[in-house]
Amino acid sequence: MLTALNERAREKFKAFTRHYIVERNKFFGQPSPDDRKCPKLPAMEGIARYVHIRSAEAAEHYQPSPEYAAFPDYLSFETYAREARSDTLSELKKADLATWKRTLVYSFGASEGLLLDRLRPKWKHSLFPAALYT
Helix, strand or coil: CHHHHHCCCHHHHHHHHHHHHHHHHHHHCCCCHHHHHCCCHHHHHHHHHHHHHHHHHHCCCCCCCHHHHCCCCCCCHHHHHHHHHHHHHHHHHHCCHHHHHHHHHHHHHHHHHHHHHHHCCCHHHHCCCHHHHC
């Protein structure tokens, strides 16, 4: 997945994505009994991290008040967004399923969201059924 996310050339991106999907389907093809109890949890936890990243990216040009910007720990949304994305991708690169277990879902799900942004930009429309909002 990281190879696909880092690829800029469209055709190579598509090829890496196809390979990732095949490998993903193999990996998730045999869920454990625990995973069958709540199959959507990993996706939703990861998507929460994805929303966190994308919200910061959407606000990257926001100019806070001078008082707020004067806080010692202040980071611009632009810096925060860049770091959140980079940290998530770095975290996934170092991920070890054997030791991280379920905490892996945060970086994994967020990275899948970022991949879907490039692969199918309107994917978010199908995330939740419309019936939830009517």
